[in-house]
Amino acid sequence: MDTIAVADAVRLNAVRKVYGEGANAVTALDGVSLSFQRGSFTAVMGPSGSGKSTFLHCAAGLDRPTSGTVLLDGEDLGGYDETALTKMRRERIGFIFQSFNLLPALTVMQNITLPLKLAGRKANRAQIDEVVHRVGLDSRTGHRPAELSGGQQQRVAIARALVTGPAVVFADEPTGALDTRTAREVLRLMRESVRTLGQTIVMVTHDPVAASYADRVVFLADGRFVGDLYNPTAEVVAERMTRLGAWADEESVYDPQARTATGGAY
Template sequence: MKMSPNQDSDDVVRLHSVRKVYGNERNGVVALDGVTLGIARGTFTAVMGPSGSGKSTALHCAAGLDRPTSGTVVLDGQDITGLSERELTELRRERIGFVFQSFNLLPALTVVENIQLPLRLAGRRAKRTEVDDVIARVGLSDRKGHRPGELSGGQQQRVAIARALITRPAVIFGDEPTGSLDTRTALEVLALLRQAVREVGQSVVIVTHDPVAAAHADRVVFLADGQIAGELTSPTAHAVSERMTQLGAWADVPAADLTGGLR
């Protein structure tokens, strides 16, 4: 991983010496303790770690959802650390896509309307051809007029992915994007994210606890006790689960039980 303090031109996101303390510095909880991490453009990165390792905090800081106590975050060439709340809101709206475990769709809106929402909030008109294209890419062309309550969980997550893609963001962040899906549907969603990276050069960063999900990434970064604890490139589910066991996350669980026997 890149450890230089200078922003690499190929990094879509870079954290440099990021420290995040909840509460006061003396008695607070240290969630991140000097994390330096670069995420290359056009790649799929998974972040993993034991419970309380700081992985979700790292994602929230990288996405401008939380402010570091110290250190800097550069996103798409812009230092976002000192931006105002209004500026951060605009940046998230225009340059970041989000995919969450809970889908976060508006129940009163149709598939098309949910996908168009980020553009409307940014004061931009959605071109019908672009909306149709992104809907086709996630396999929902026959569900355009449906509302979330009429869709399965996997279909709702496909809508969320389309909504994240429609603004052509610099990076898509996913916080446990397959956490509420069954295994088959989760694999379909991960394949869609993988396809976005491969076919259109999208940058994707997800936090996950699932070694099978992480194995879809180009690279897995491990956190422990708020610090970088290593990484794997071209990961397999088995290699990821073994590394997590070494971190103490699943010390009492056989690796085969975590991967379902996958290699």
């Protein structure tokens, strides 16, 4: 395993994803190469139809690329069968969704520890208590989702994503169902998990304010990587999004932050 693979939690090499065949074929990802370093918080942005959802599905092993490779901790997911992929996702990938995806009949603690049970792993009570404490749910572990606010439910989802100590957490519009104040609290919690736990988070979002909490913003357009931005502000992200189509065609080739228009690895 080379040193770059060790440094990267996730790496995509020339990933293409085509749906359909012949005249009906649609290219959702068109040769995307990106890497995500351990202990980093990255936002993925782009206009509707840019390939964000397909990117997340391929990077997380939920869908197989038509060509190219996806590496998790340096291991090529293309070598996994479906059973092995399912096991890998349970043990090494965390997910945070806009709709929380909590089981209503289970308590907060049961929802948080569910990935451990599904993976057949013995729960380490001290580690679980630490995660629960970090997300601020010490007094809510016996409650059920219906007894919690939206922000508290998302905190449960974050704890559930962190409890297995995953190589990477993928977040799909995690603040989309929250009010502005609660969204800010959730984003701070996600950023804290990166800085204090060394967690790697890749977040798909359409919100420039949410993206500003990340260390890096990756831009997709028409299924291609078109550049990135480090230490983003909401204003700069929003401005770039408004001209993304033209910028993707005309400027990404010489943007000093983009590394290369087709590469993006660093």
